[in-house]
Amino acid sequence: MMDAGRHPNITLLTYSEVVEVSGYVGNFQVRVRQRPRYVHTDLCTGCGACAEACVFKRGVPNEYDAGLSRRRAAYIPMNGQAVPLKAVIDDQACLFLSKGKCTQACLEACPTRAIDFSQKERFIDLNVGAIIVATGFEMFDPRRLPAFSYGKSPDIMDGLQFERFSSATGPTRGEILTSRGEKPKRVAIIHCVGSRDEHANRYCSRVCCMYALKHAHLVRDKTGAEVFEFYMDIRAFGKDYEEFYERVQGEGVYFVRGRGAEVIVLDDGRIQVKAENTNLGLPVQIEVDMVILETAMEAPRDSDKVASLFGISRSASGFFQEAHPKLRPFHTNTEGVFLAGACQAPKDVPDTVAHAGAAASEALALLSRGQVVISPTTAVVDEQLCSGCKTCIVLCPYSAISFVEDAGVARVNEALCKGCGTCVAACPAEAITARHFSDRQILAELEALLVPA
Amino acid sequence: MTPPLPPVLTEEVLDRDFMSQVDPAWQKLLTCIQCGTCSASCPTADLMDYSPRQLWELVRLGLRDVVMNSRTFWLCTQCYACTARCPRGIMTSGTMRYLREWAVAHGYNVPQTLLIMRDAVAATRNILNEDNQTRLIWSEGLEAVAAKVKETPAELAEVLVFTGCVSALYPMAYSIPQSLVQILEQAHVSYTLLGSEEWCCGYPLYGAGMKDEMIELAHHNVEKVRSLGPKILVATCSSCYYTWHHLYPEMVGDSFGFEVLHASQLLARMHQEGQIRLTELPWTVTYHDPCDLGRKSGVFDAPRAIIRSIPGMQLREMPHTMENAVCCGGGGDVAMTEPDAVERVSIQRLQEAVATGAEAIISSCQQCKRTLLQAARKTKTRVRVLDICELVWQTMEK
Numbered sequence: 001m002m003d004a005g006r007h008p009n010i011t012l013l014t015y016s017e018v019v020e021v022s023g024y025v026g027n028f029q030v031r032v033r034q035r036p037r038y039v040h041t042d043l044c045t046g047c048g049a050c051a052e053a054c055v056f057k058r059g060v061p062n063e064y065d066a067g068l069s070r071r072r073a074a075y076i077p078m079n080g081q082a083v084p085l086k087a088v089i090d091d092q093a094c095l096f097l098s099k100g101k102c103t104q105a106c107l108e109a110c111p112t113r114a115i116d117f118s119q120k121e122r123f124i125d126l127n128v129g130a131i132i133v134a135t136g137f138e139m140f141d142p143r144r145l146p147a148f149s150y151g152k153s154p155d156i157m158d159g160l161q162f163e164r165f166s167s168a169t170g171p172t173r174g175e176i177l178t179s180r181g182e183k184p185k186r187v188a189i190i191h192c193v194g195s196r197d198e199h200a201n202r203y204c205s206r207v208c209c210m211y212a213l214k215h216a217h218l219v220r221d222k223t224g225a226e227v228f229e230f231y232m233d234i235r236a237f238g239k240d241y242e243e244f245y246e247r248v249q250g251e252g253v254y255f256v257r258g259r260g261a262e263v264i265v266l267d268d269g270r271i272q273v274k275a276e277n278t279n280l281g282l283p284v285q286i287e288v289d290m291v292i293l294e295t296a297m298e299a300p301r302d303s304d305k306v307a308s309l310f311g312i313s314r315s316a317s318g319f320f321q322e323a324h325p326k327l328r329p330f331h332t333n334t335e336g337v338f339l340a341g342a343c344q345a346p347k348d349v350p351d352t353v354a355h356a357g358a359a360a361s362e363a364l365a366l367l368s369r370g371q372v373v374i375s376p377t378t379a380v381v382d383e384q385l386c387s388g389c390k391t392c393i394v395l396c397p398y399s400a401i402s403f404v405e406d407a408g409v410a411r412v413n414e415a416l417c418k419g420c421g422t423c424v425a426a427c428p429a430e431a432i433t434a435r436h437f438s439d440r441q442i443l444a445e446l447e448a449l450l451v452p453a
Numbered sequence: 454m455t456p457p458l459p460p461v462l463t464e465e466v467l468d469r470d471f472m473s474q475v476d477p478a479w480q481k482l483l484t485c486i487q488c489g490t491c492s493a494s495c496p497t498a499d500l501m502d503y504s505p506r507q508l509w510e511l512v513r514l515g516l517r518d519v520v521m522n523s524r525t526f527w528l529c530t531q532c533y534a535c536t537a538r539c540p541r542g543i544m545t546s547g548t549m550r551y552l553r554e555w556a557v558a559h560g561y562n563v564p565q566t567l568l569i570m571r572d573a574v575a576a577t578r579n580i581l582n583e584d585n586q587t588r589l590i591w592s593e594g595l596e597a598v599a600a601k602v603k604e605t606p607a608e609l610a611e612v613l614v615f616t617g618c619v620s621a622l623y624p625m626a627y628s629i630p631q632s633l634v635q636i637l638e639q640a641h642v643s644y645t646l647l648g649s650e651e652w653c654c655g656y657p658l659y660g661a662g663m664k665d666e667m668i669e670l671a672h673h674n675v676e677k678v679r680s681l682g683p684k685i686l687v688a689t690c691s692s693c694y695y696t697w698h699h700l701y702p703e704m705v706g707d708s709f710g711f712e713v714l715h716a717s718q719l720l721a722r723m724h725q726e727g728q729i730r731l732t733e734l735p736w737t738v739t740y741h742d743p744c745d746l747g748r749k750s751g752v753f754d755a756p757r758a759i760i761r762s763i764p765g766m767q768l769r770e771m772p773h774t775m776e777n778a779v780c781c782g783g784g785g786d787v788a789m790t791e792p793d794a795v796e797r798v799s800i801q802r803l804q805e806a807v808a809t810g811a812e813a814i815i816s817s818c819q820q821c822k823r824t825l826l827q828a829a830r831k832t833k834t835r836v837r838v839l840d841i842c843e844l845v846w847q848t849m850e851k
C-alpha cells in the first residue's frame with residue numbers, strides 16, 4: 001500500500017467512492033465522490049496533534065480495532081498507520097460538525113493549519129481504459145447465530161477481534177487477556193462460524209481453518225493456555241499449510257472433531273462450550289475463559305450496488321461473478337472490468353496477491369495494446385428500417401444500444417455488444433440483424449444438414 | 454440395550470433403499486457432515502444408545518435392524534434444537550418422527566403406551582380415555598363462566614378458546630383455561646368453547662408417528678370452529694397452537710376464515726390495546742420458552758412483553774433462552790414412553806431456572822408447567838410454576 005501511495009503513476013483517491021460509470025472498454029467515464037475529510041492533505045503532516053487535542057475524549061468505537069478500543073473524531077485511521085498518513089475528521093462523531101458545539105481545539109493544535117471545517121464533498125471525473133474492482137469482503141456477524149451467544153460476554157470474540165488482541169498495535173499491545181485482565185487458562189476456538197451452514201452461508205470460507213490454526217498457535221505460544229479447537233474438517237489446502245497444521249497439533253492443542261454446537265454464558269459469567277466428540281461419540285462440555293469464533297468472509301452488504309454500478313453479476317454466494325471459474329477467474333462479463341481479491345470469493349493473502357497481480361497485468365496488457373479485439377458477432381441496425389421505437393434499448397442487457405436523436409434511430413455500440421441476439425428477436429420492424437448469425441445463414445445451415453447426401 | 458453393529462461393513466449389510474423408505478427428505482439426509490451439532494444440542498442424547506449423529510449414519514447405511522431396535526428416536530422430545538442448528542439444514546426432528554412412522558407402519562417395537570393412547574383417542578377423542586362429555590369439567594365452579602360455557606353457544610363470539618386435552622382433563626392444568634376465560638369475561642370479550650365437540654388436536658398422534666390418524670380430528674375441529682364463525686381461535690396449549698398454526702393448514706388447507714393465536718399473543722394484544730391492566734407483583738421470575746411456541750413458532754416476545762408490563766416484576770433470563778432454550782422434557786410423547794428420561798431433563802431445566810434466583814417460573818404451555826412442577830415436587834424445590842394465563846389473571850386489575 002505504501003509503495004502504491006508513493007508511485008508517481010498512481011493517484012490514490014482515499015475517502016472516495018465511485019458513483020457513476022459509463023462508456024466501454026478503453027473508454028470509461030467514471031465519476032468519483034470524494035467525501036470531505038476537513039483536512040487539507042497537502043498541509044497535513046500526519047503528526048496526530050489534532051487527535052490529541054480533540055475534545056471528544058470518550059470517542060466512538062475504533063473500527064480498526066474491531067470496536068475493542070475507541071478513537072476520537074479527529075484521528076489518523078488504522079491506529080496511525082494509514083496510507084496516506086493524513087488525519088481525517090469523522091463528521092458523524094465531530095461535535096462541531098454534527099452538533100455545532102465545540103471549542104474546535106484541533107484547529108489551534110494543528111501546527112500547519114491544515115484543518116478546514118468548510119470543506120465540501122467534491123466530484124472527480126475520470127476517463128479510464130480499464131477498471132479493477134477490489135472491494136473486498138466483510139466479516140460475518142456471529143449475532144446472526146444465537147447459539148454462539150456472541151455479544152453476551154466480552155470473552156466471546158470473533159477472529160478479527162482476537163487478531164487485534166494479539167497485535168502489537170492492538171488495545172492490549174499484543175497481550176492475550178480475558179476481560180478480567182488475566183491470561184486465559186482455557187480457550188475454545190470454533191471453526192466454521194457463518195460458513196458451511198445453511199442458516200448463514202453455504203460456502204466454505206477457505207481462510208478460516210488456517211487463521212484458526214494460527215490463533216491456536218498464538219494462544220499456546222503467548223499464554224500457554226489449553227486450547228480446544230472444535231472443527232468439522234481441517235482444510236489446509238495451500239503450500240506448507242498441512243505442515244503448519246501438523247506443527248500446531250504437536251504444540252498440544254486439543255482437536256475436537258465436532259462442530260461447536262453451543263456457547264452458553266452462565267449466570268455468574270462462566271462460559272461453557274458444548275459439542276460432540278464425533279470420533280468417540282461422546283458429548284463434550286468444556287468450561288473456558290475465552291471463545292474465539294472463527295467467522296466467515298462475506299460479500300459486503302452493498303455489493304449489489306457495486307455490481308450494478310460496474311455492470312458485473314454476482315454468484316449465489318453474493319461475491320462477484322468471474323467470467324469463467326477456471327480460465328478467466330479475474331475477468332468479468334463486462335469487457336475492461338476486472339476483479340481482484342476477496343470481492344470475487346474468500347481468499348487468503350497469497351491467493352489475493354496472485355489474483356490482483358493477474359488482474360493488473362491483464363489491465364495493463366489491454367491498455368498497452370491500444371486497441372481491443374471484439375467478437376465479430378454483433379448486432380447491427382438497418383437505419384432505413386428502424387422506426388425509433390426504442391424497444392431494443394430497454395431490453396439490451398449490456399446497455400450497448402443508444403438512440404441517435406437527430407437521425408431518430410437506434411445504434412449499437414460494437415464495443416459493448418455481446419451478440420446475444422435479444423434486440424434482433426425483439427425488434428418489431430425486423431431492423432436489427434446479428435452479423436454472421438442471420439436468419440438466412442441459419443436456414444442455409446439447416447438446409448445443408450437436412451438435404452440427403 | 455444397545456443394538457449391536459455388524460462386525461464388518463460389507464456390501465451385504467448395506468441397504469441404500471431403507472433411507473428413502475423412511476424419510477421423504479432422504480436426499481437432504483445424505484448431505485449430513487457428521488459434525489455432531491445435533492447430538493450436542495439434544496436434551497436426551499446421553500440417554501440414547503446411539504447419538505442422533507450416529508443414527509443418521511446408520512440410516513444412511515441402511516442398517517435397518519440396528520436403527521429400528523434403537524431407542525434413540527423414541528427418546529426424541531421433538532424440541533427442534535438439533536434442527537434449528539443443523540448446518541446442513543436437515544430436518545433432523547422430522548427424521549426422528551419418520552422413523553416412528555416407519556415403526557408404526559411395520560409394527561416394529563412401538564411402545565405399548567402409544568398404542569393405548571391411539572386407541573383412547575379413537576374411542577373417546579381425547580388422550581386420557583375420559584368421556585369427552587366431561588371436557589368442560591375444568592370450568593365447574595366458575596359461576597359467571599358456567600352459564601356461558603356449559604353448552605356450546607350458538608351465538609357468534611369473537612374468540613373461540615381451544616383448551617386442549619391436558620388443560621381440559623388434567624386437574625393440575627385446569628387453572629390455565631380457567632384463568633383465560635375469566636380474563637376474557639373481565640375484559641368483556643365475547644368468547645365461546647367447543648365443549649364436547651372439541652376433539653384432541655391430534656398432535657400426540659403426530660408425534661407418535663401416527664399422522665394418518667389425526668386427519669379426521671383436524672377436519673372435525675376445523676369444521677366445528679368454522680361453523681361458530683369466531684374471528685380468533687386462541688389456544689392455551691403451545692402444542693395445540695403449533696398444530697393449528699403449522700399442521701392443520703397442510704392437512705385441510707389454510708383458509709380457515711379465522712386467526713389462530715396463542716393465548717400469550719392474544720393477552721399481549723389485549724394489554725397493548727388497554728383491555729387488560731396489570732397490577733403490581735414484586736416477584737423475580739424467569740421465563741421458560743416452550744419448544745412448540747418459541748423455537749418452532751418464533752413466538753418469543755409476546756409472553757415477555759406481558760411479564761415486563763407487570764409493575765414490580767423482574768424478569769431474569771436463563772442462560773439457555775429463546776432460540777437456545779432447552780426442552781422441559783415434556784415433548785415428543787416421551788412422557789408416555791420414557792418417563793424417567795423426562796424426569797431427568799425436567800430436573801436439569803428446573804435447576805437452571807432456580808439458579809437465576811427466580812421465585813417463579815413462567816411458561817406458556819400446560820405441558821411445560823406440569824413437567825416443571827413435577828420436577829419441583831420431586832426435588833422438593835420451593836418455586837412457583839405458572840402459566841402466562843395464570844399470571845395475567847393473578848395480576849389483572851379487577
